[in-house]
Amino acid sequence: xxxxxxxxxxxxxxxxxxxxxxxxxxxxxxxxxxxxxxxxxxxxxxxxxxxxxxxxxxxxxxxxxxxxxxxxxxxxxxxxxxxxxxxxxxxxxxxxxxxxxxxxxxxx
Numbered sequence: 346x347x348x349x350x351x352x353x354x355x356x357x358x359x360x361x362x363x364x365x366x367x368x369x370x371x372x373x374x375x376x377x378x379x380x381x382x383x384x385x386x387x388x389x390x391x392x393x394x395x396x397x398x399x400x401x402x403x404x405x406x407x408x409x410x411x412x413x414x415x416x417x418x419x420x421x422x423x424x425x426x427x428x429x430x431x432x433x434x435x436x437x438x439x440x441x442x443x444x445x446x447x448x449x450x451x452x453x
Contacts, residue, residue, distance in 0.1 A: 362433040364407040371438050371450035378450065380405055386414070412440055 367380045375392035379400070387400035403414040407430070416424040428440035431447070438450040 359409040360430075361409050362407055362430050366433050366435055367405075367407065367412075367438065370453040372453050373448050373450040376448070376450075377453075388414075388416075 368382050370377060370379045376388070376390045377397065377400075378386060378388045379397070380386045384404055384406065386403050386405050387397065388403065389395040389397055389400035401416055403416045403426075405415070406413050410430045412428045412430050414426045414428075416426060418424060426442075428442055430438070430440045432439040432449075436452050438452070439447060441447045
């Protein structure tokens with residue numbers, strides 16, 4: 346008698362998102378994020394009196410359900426930020442940070 350076992354790996358259960366859907370400008374209240382097709386982007390908050398021209402620049406990647414932004418600081422430093430995408434459609438983006446805080450954006 347043979348015993349068979351199956352196992353689920355993370356690859357089998359993690360959702361995967363179409364990264365082409367993230368391209369564009371997104372808004373959540375006064376917070377904006379822009380994702381460009383060349384894997385660069387920017388974030389700014391009009392509540393802080395910051396315009397798109399003064400935005401914090403980042404590069405981005407999506408792997409499975411993970412969105413990684415690497416913010417490029419003026420002095421040349423880089424600050425990685427990783428989020429878990431819970432929704433990505435042509436018109437809405439929702440992600441959570443490591444603390445479970447969720448942000449929802451609509452495409453502009």
